[in-house]
Amino acid sequence: MNKTANADEPLTRGHKKRERTRQGLIDAALRLFARKEVGDVALLEVANEAEVASGTVYNYFRTRDEVVEAVGLALADEFADTISTLSIGVDSGSRRLSIGVRMFIRRAIADPDWASAVIRVVHLDQAIRSKIANQVLADLRAGIEEGAFSYADENIALDLVVSCGVGGMRAVVEGRQVEDHDIKVAEMVLKALGTTPARARKLAQQKLPG
Amino acid sequence: MNKTANADEPLTRGHKKRERTRQGLIDAALRLFARKEVGDVALLEVANEAEVASGTVYNYFRTRDEVVEAVGLALADEFADTISTLSIGVDSGSRRLSIGVRMFIRRAIADPDWASAVIRVVHLDQAIRSKIANQVLADLRAGIEEGAFSYADENIALDLVVSCGVGGMRAVVEGRQVEDHDIKVAEMVLKALGTTPARARKLAQQKLPG
Amino acid sequence: MNKTANADEPLTRGHKKRERTRQGLIDAALRLFARKEVGDVALLEVANEAEVASGTVYNYFRTRDEVVEAVGLALADEFADTISTLSIGVDSGSRRLSIGVRMFIRRAIADPDWASAVIRVVHLDQAIRSKIANQVLADLRAGIEEGAFSYADENIALDLVVSCGVGGMRAVVEGRQVEDHDIKVAEMVLKALGTTPARARKLAQQKLPG
Amino acid sequence: MNKTANADEPLTRGHKKRERTRQGLIDAALRLFARKEVGDVALLEVANEAEVASGTVYNYFRTRDEVVEAVGLALADEFADTISTLSIGVDSGSRRLSIGVRMFIRRAIADPDWASAVIRVVHLDQAIRSKIANQVLADLRAGIEEGAFSYADENIALDLVVSCGVGGMRAVVEGRQVEDHDIKVAEMVLKALGTTPARARKLAQQKLPG
DNA sequence: CATGAATGAGACTTCATTCAT
DNA sequence: TATGAATGAAGTCTCATTCAT
Structure with a gap:
C-alpha cells in the first residue's frame, strides 16, 4: 500500500503514536486490574483510564x-525480560531461581x-504461566546439574516454584x-527442591544483584 | 423477616424442603463454576441448573x-469437615498435614x-482461605512440637502449604x-517445612486412612 | 417442568399474556417498517412502539x-389466510388469481x-415469497386446466404475478x-398469462366477494 | 466550493485522477451492494474495497x-446509456422494449x-426508477403508435414493464x-401490453443487436 | 413460596464523521 | 489530497432484580 515503504523502518511517524496509544491502553487496563477482578473491568473504564x-x-x-x-x-514479556536481566552474571541455577523468586516478591x-x-x-x-515456565525450567535443570536440587518430578517442581512465588506475592498484596518475606519464601522453596537447609538459608540470603 | 420464626424448633416440614432447595442452588452454582469463571455465570443459569x-x-x-x-x-465448611474427618485417629501433625495435602489433590x-x-x-x-488456614495452622504447630517441622515463619509456611495444595489441584485440572501426583507434592511440601528428605519421603508415602 | 401440565391446553393464563406481548412486538415492528427501511429500525424503537x-x-x-x-x-401467514379466505366459493383458478391480485392492491x-x-x-x-408462491401456483395450474391461461414457463408466470402484484402495491404507496388500479393491473396480468384480452377485461372487472 | 473551477476546461491533470478515484469508490460500493444490503455496507468497507x-x-x-x-x-446513467445504445437502429417501439427487457435479464x-x-x-x-421510466415510456408510446400495444393505463404499463424486468433479474440472482429466461419474460410482458400472442412470441425471439 | 414476564441500567461494539499530519 | 487515528453517538444485547399472579 505504501509505495515507498521499506521493511527496515516500518515504525515511523504515525506508528510511534499508534504504539504509544496501544501501550497506554494496556497500561490502563493493568492499573484497573489492580483494583478489580478482570471480568469486572469495563472497556469504557479502560478507555477513560487511558484518556x-x-x-x-x-x-x-x-x-x-x-x-x-x-x-x-x-506481562509475560516483561517477566521474561526481568528474569533474563536478573540472570546476567549469575552462573548458578539455584541462585538464579532464588533471585527470581525473591525479586518477584520484592517487586x-x-x-x-x-x-x-x-x-x-x-x-x-x-x-502467561507457560512463558514463565520456560525460564524456571532452565534454572531447575541447572540446579540439578550443579547438585543443588533433587526432586521427584520436574513438572511438579515447576508448579511449586510458581505457586509459591505467586503465593508470596498474594500474601504481600493481602x-x-x-x-x-522474600528471603523466607525463597528459603522454603529451595528446601522443597531438595537443597539442604543450611545451603538453602545461605542461598536465600545472598545479596541481590543491582 | 421471619414472622413467627424462633431459633429452636422451626426445622420441620417446609424447612427441610427449603433447605434442600437452597442447597440445590448452591450445588448448581458450584457445578457451573467448574466450567466458567465465577463472574461469567448468570443467575438465570444457576436457576436453570437447579431446575x-x-x-x-x-x-x-x-x-x-x-x-x-x-x-x-x-466449600469452606466442607473443607473443614473433610480435614477433621481425615484427622481422626492421626496423632501426628506432620502426618495430618501430609494427608490433607494429598487428599485434596486426590479429590x-x-x-x-x-x-x-x-x-x-x-x-x-x-x-475460605482463612477457614482452611485454621486447620493447617494446628497441624503446623503440632509438627513443630513433634520436631518434624522447622521453618522461619508460620504465616509463610501456611501460605506455602495452601499455595502448593491449590497448585497441585490446578495441575490436575489443567x-x-x-x-x-499427590505424594510428590506432599513430599516437597514437607521438605519445604523442614522435614528431612528421608522422613518426608516416608511420610508422604504412608497409606491414607479410609 | 409443569407437573400438572397437559398437552391440550398449553396456552393458559400466562401464555395468553405472553402471546399478546409477542404479537404486540411484531405489530409494532410492522408499523415501523411502514415508515423506515427494515435495517433502519432500532429494536429500542420497536420496544417503545410496543410500549x-x-x-x-x-x-x-x-x-x-x-x-x-x-x-x-x-405477514406470510396472514397472506395465506387472506388468499384462502378469498378463494372460498370461487371455483375458477383464473378468477381466484384475479381476485388475489386485486385484493392486495386494494388493501x-x-x-x-x-x-x-x-x-x-x-x-x-x-x-415470505415462497409462501405466497404456493397459493399462486395452485391458481396458475387451475387456470391452465380450465383453458384460461397459456404460458411458456410456470415459474416465470409465478414471478410475473408476484412482481406485478407488488409493483401495483408500490405504485399505490408511492x-x-x-x-x-387493481382492475387494470389484474387485466394486464391475465393477458400476460395468456388470457384473451376480452376475457381478461371481463375477469378483471368481476365483482369482488365479501 | 471549487475555488477556481469553471465549467469548461478544468478537466485537466489532477482532475482526471480525481474522477478516477471517485469512480473507484462508486464501483467499490456497487461491488459491495452485490453481497450485502445497502444499509449494511460500512463506508470503511467501501474505502478498503476501493483501496x-x-x-x-x-x-x-x-x-x-x-x-x-x-x-x-x-447506475441510472448507465441504464440510460445501455438502453439508448440498444435502441440505435431499432425503429419499432415494441421491439425496443422487448430488447430492453431481455438485455437486462441477460446481463x-x-x-x-x-x-x-x-x-x-x-x-x-x-x-433511478424514474430515469428508466423515461426511456420505457417512449417505447410504450411508440408501441401504441405502431399498433403493437393496447393497454388501459400508461403508468400501470410502465410499472409492469419495470416490475417484470426487475423480477426477471431477481429470479436469475436467486x-x-x-x-x-429473457425471451419468456419479454413474451409475457408484450402480451400484457396487448400484443397478440403470436406477435409477442415472434417479437420476443428476435435476434438481439450487437 | 414458586413462577417467569417485565424492567432498565450498563456493557459491548460499530461506524459515520472529523481532523491533525 | 491522502491518510488513518480519534471521536462519540447510537445500537445491540445481557442480566440482576422486581413483582404480579
Missing part, C-alpha cells in the same frame, strides 16, 4: 478478550498494585507481609 | 453476591470439575497430572 | 434478525402503511395510484 | 448518503453480482433461472 474515547479501544483490539490477552502477553512489596494485577491475570491466562 | 425459576433464587438469596458467598461458605483427580470450581472460588474468596 | 422496556424484546426474540423473521412469518390503497411494510419485508425475506 | 483510506471518501462525498445516491445516479445472467446490486439500489432509490 481516550470509548471507540478508540477498538482501533487497537477487536474484542474485549483481546485486551485481556494483550495485557497477559505484555510486589514495592508495587502492590502491579502484583495484584499480575495475580489476577496469571489466574486467567494459561499462556497485607500478610512479614520481615524478609 | 427452579429465575425468581426463586431471590427467595433464598438477597443478591447475586450472596449466592457466591454462600458457595464459598459451603481433584477424582473430580476435576469440583477442583476447577474450588480453584476459582478460592481465588476470589478470602474467607491436565498436567503425573503419577503419584 | 415495553427495551429488554423485553429479548424475552421473545434472541436477536434482531429473529424479530424481522417473525414479522415476515406473520394497499386502504392501508398504505401496511403495504409499505409489506414491500420492504418482501424485499428482504425470501421465505402515490402513483390511478382509477381502478 | 483508499477511510478519510479519503470524504474528499469526494460529504456524507454516507451521498455515496449511495451517487451509486444510484451512476443479470452474465453478471449476477451486478444484478444483485441493481435490485437493492432500485429498491431504495426512487430516482437461482431460479430457466432456459431462454
Whole structure:
C-alpha cells in the first residue's frame, strides 16, 4: 500500500503514536486490574483510564478478550525480560531461581498494585504461566546439574516454584507481609527442591544483584 | 423477616424442603463454576441448573453476591469437615498435614470439575482461605512440637502449604497430572517445612486412612 | 417442568399474556417498517412502539434478525389466510388469481402503511415469497386446466404475478395510484398469462366477494 | 466550493485522477451492494474495497448518503446509456422494449453480482426508477403508435414493464433461472401490453443487436 | 413460596464523521 | 489530497432484580 515503504523502518511517524496509544491502553487496563477482578473491568473504564474515547479501544483490539490477552502477553514479556536481566552474571541455577523468586516478591512489596494485577491475570491466562515456565525450567535443570536440587518430578517442581512465588506475592498484596518475606519464601522453596537447609538459608540470603 | 420464626424448633416440614432447595442452588452454582469463571455465570443459569425459576433464587438469596458467598461458605465448611474427618485417629501433625495435602489433590483427580470450581472460588474468596488456614495452622504447630517441622515463619509456611495444595489441584485440572501426583507434592511440601528428605519421603508415602 | 401440565391446553393464563406481548412486538415492528427501511429500525424503537422496556424484546426474540423473521412469518401467514379466505366459493383458478391480485392492491390503497411494510419485508425475506408462491401456483395450474391461461414457463408466470402484484402495491404507496388500479393491473396480468384480452377485461372487472 | 473551477476546461491533470478515484469508490460500493444490503455496507468497507483510506471518501462525498445516491445516479446513467445504445437502429417501439427487457435479464445472467446490486439500489432509490421510466415510456408510446400495444393505463404499463424486468433479474440472482429466461419474460410482458400472442412470441425471439 | 414476564441500567461494539499530519 | 487515528453517538444485547399472579 505504501509505495515507498521499506521493511527496515516500518515504525515511523504515525506508528510511534499508534504504539504509544496501544501501550497506554494496556497500561490502563493493568492499573484497573489492580483494583478489580478482570471480568469486572469495563472497556469504557479502560478507555477513560487511558484518556481516550470509548471507540478508540477498538482501533487497537477487536474484542474485549483481546485486551485481556494483550495485557497477559505484555506481562509475560516483561517477566521474561526481568528474569533474563536478573540472570546476567549469575552462573548458578539455584541462585538464579532464588533471585527470581525473591525479586518477584520484592517487586510486589514495592508495587502492590502491579502484583495484584499480575495475580489476577496469571489466574486467567494459561499462556502467561507457560512463558514463565520456560525460564524456571532452565534454572531447575541447572540446579540439578550443579547438585543443588533433587526432586521427584520436574513438572511438579515447576508448579511449586510458581505457586509459591505467586503465593508470596498474594500474601504481600493481602497485607500478610512479614520481615524478609522474600528471603523466607525463597528459603522454603529451595528446601522443597531438595537443597539442604543450611545451603538453602545461605542461598536465600545472598545479596541481590543491582 | 421471619414472622413467627424462633431459633429452636422451626426445622420441620417446609424447612427441610427449603433447605434442600437452597442447597440445590448452591450445588448448581458450584457445578457451573467448574466450567466458567465465577463472574461469567448468570443467575438465570444457576436457576436453570437447579431446575427452579429465575425468581426463586431471590427467595433464598438477597443478591447475586450472596449466592457466591454462600458457595464459598459451603466449600469452606466442607473443607473443614473433610480435614477433621481425615484427622481422626492421626496423632501426628506432620502426618495430618501430609494427608490433607494429598487428599485434596486426590479429590481433584477424582473430580476435576469440583477442583476447577474450588480453584476459582478460592481465588476470589478470602474467607475460605482463612477457614482452611485454621486447620493447617494446628497441624503446623503440632509438627513443630513433634520436631518434624522447622521453618522461619508460620504465616509463610501456611501460605506455602495452601499455595502448593491449590497448585497441585490446578495441575490436575489443567491436565498436567503425573503419577503419584499427590505424594510428590506432599513430599516437597514437607521438605519445604523442614522435614528431612528421608522422613518426608516416608511420610508422604504412608497409606491414607479410609 | 409443569407437573400438572397437559398437552391440550398449553396456552393458559400466562401464555395468553405472553402471546399478546409477542404479537404486540411484531405489530409494532410492522408499523415501523411502514415508515423506515427494515435495517433502519432500532429494536429500542420497536420496544417503545410496543410500549415495553427495551429488554423485553429479548424475552421473545434472541436477536434482531429473529424479530424481522417473525414479522415476515406473520405477514406470510396472514397472506395465506387472506388468499384462502378469498378463494372460498370461487371455483375458477383464473378468477381466484384475479381476485388475489386485486385484493392486495386494494388493501394497499386502504392501508398504505401496511403495504409499505409489506414491500420492504418482501424485499428482504425470501421465505415470505415462497409462501405466497404456493397459493399462486395452485391458481396458475387451475387456470391452465380450465383453458384460461397459456404460458411458456410456470415459474416465470409465478414471478410475473408476484412482481406485478407488488409493483401495483408500490405504485399505490408511492402515490402513483390511478382509477381502478387493481382492475387494470389484474387485466394486464391475465393477458400476460395468456388470457384473451376480452376475457381478461371481463375477469378483471368481476365483482369482488365479501 | 471549487475555488477556481469553471465549467469548461478544468478537466485537466489532477482532475482526471480525481474522477478516477471517485469512480473507484462508486464501483467499490456497487461491488459491495452485490453481497450485502445497502444499509449494511460500512463506508470503511467501501474505502478498503476501493483501496483508499477511510478519510479519503470524504474528499469526494460529504456524507454516507451521498455515496449511495451517487451509486444510484451512476447506475441510472448507465441504464440510460445501455438502453439508448440498444435502441440505435431499432425503429419499432415494441421491439425496443422487448430488447430492453431481455438485455437486462441477460446481463443479470452474465453478471449476477451486478444484478444483485441493481435490485437493492432500485429498491431504495426512487430516482433511478424514474430515469428508466423515461426511456420505457417512449417505447410504450411508440408501441401504441405502431399498433403493437393496447393497454388501459400508461403508468400501470410502465410499472409492469419495470416490475417484470426487475423480477426477471431477481429470479436469475436467486437461482431460479430457466432456459431462454429473457425471451419468456419479454413474451409475457408484450402480451400484457396487448400484443397478440403470436406477435409477442415472434417479437420476443428476435435476434438481439450487437 | 414458586413462577417467569417485565424492567432498565450498563456493557459491548460499530461506524459515520472529523481532523491533525 | 491522502491518510488513518480519534471521536462519540447510537445500537445491540445481557442480566440482576422486581413483582404480579
